[in-house]
Amino acid sequence: MNRPLGRLLASVAHAAGLTPNQVTLISAAFTFTGIALLTVVPPSIGLGVIVWLLLAIGYAWDSADGQVARLRGGGSLVGEWLDHIVDSAKLVSLHIAVAIGAYRFFEPLEIEWLLVPLVFTIVATVTFFGMILNDLLRARIGAPQAAQSGGSSPLRAILGIPTDYGTWCFMFVLWGWASGFMVVYTLLALAAVLYLAAALVVWFRKMKALETHP
Incomplete structure (x- = not known):
C-alpha cells in the first residue's frame, strides 16, 4: 500500500x-518519532497503533521521494545517498528500539529473548546491504539491475511478506500485548533469517555467473 499512498504524497509534495x-x-x-516512542513510553494498545501509523506514514513518504525526483526530471546522487543513509539507519534503529523497549517495559522478560532483536538487526542490515551491493556490482560491469533482469516474481513477493518492512510496521499494533508481540516478532525474525539464508545462496550463484559476463 505504500506505493499508491506514496504517489498521492508525491503529488502533494510536488x-x-x-x-x-x-x-x-x-x-x-515520522519514522524516527515512532522508533523513539518505543524506547521512552510504556507499551499500550494505543501506543502500538500510534507507532504503526508513524512508521507506515514514514514508509509512504519514503516511497514518495523517488517519485518526486522523477516529477522534477530525475534524481541526484546526493538524493540517493541520503535516502539510503536514512533507510539503513531506520533498519538498525527499529530493532534496537525493540530491544530497549522490551528490556525497560516487558515484565516478566527472559533476558535471553533480547537476542532476538539483536539477531534481527544483523539480518536486516546484511539483507539491505546485500541488495545494495548486488546492484552496485552489477552496475560496475554493466549488467542489468535485479529488477531489470526479472529479479522479482509473484511467488517471491509472497514469500517476502514476512520480511517486508510494511509487515514489520503493522506488527507494532501488538506492542501493548507483550507476549503476543514477542511471539509474532520472533516468528518474523525467524522468517527473515531463512529468507536471508536462501537469498545469500541465490546471490552468490548470480555473482559467480556475472564473473563470465561479457
Whole structure:
C-alpha cells in the first residue's frame, strides 16, 4: 500500500514545491518519532497503533521521494545517498528500539529473548546491504539491475511478506500485548533469517555467473 499512498504524497509534495531531499527528511521525522516512542513510553494498545501509523506514514513518504525526483526530471546522487543513509539507519534503529523497549517495559522478560532483536538487526542490515551491493556490482560491469533482469516474481513477493518492512510496521499494533508481540516478532525474525539464508545462496550463484559476463 505504500506505493499508491506514496504517489498521492508525491503529488502533494510536488505541488507544494518540496524537493526529494525534503521529502526524505519528512519520512525520517515520522519514522524516527515512532522508533523513539518505543524506547521512552510504556507499551499500550494505543501506543502500538500510534507507532504503526508513524512508521507506515514514514514508509509512504519514503516511497514518495523517488517519485518526486522523477516529477522534477530525475534524481541526484546526493538524493540517493541520503535516502539510503536514512533507510539503513531506520533498519538498525527499529530493532534496537525493540530491544530497549522490551528490556525497560516487558515484565516478566527472559533476558535471553533480547537476542532476538539483536539477531534481527544483523539480518536486516546484511539483507539491505546485500541488495545494495548486488546492484552496485552489477552496475560496475554493466549488467542489468535485479529488477531489470526479472529479479522479482509473484511467488517471491509472497514469500517476502514476512520480511517486508510494511509487515514489520503493522506488527507494532501488538506492542501493548507483550507476549503476543514477542511471539509474532520472533516468528518474523525467524522468517527473515531463512529468507536471508536462501537469498545469500541465490546471490552468490548470480555473482559467480556475472564473473563470465561479457
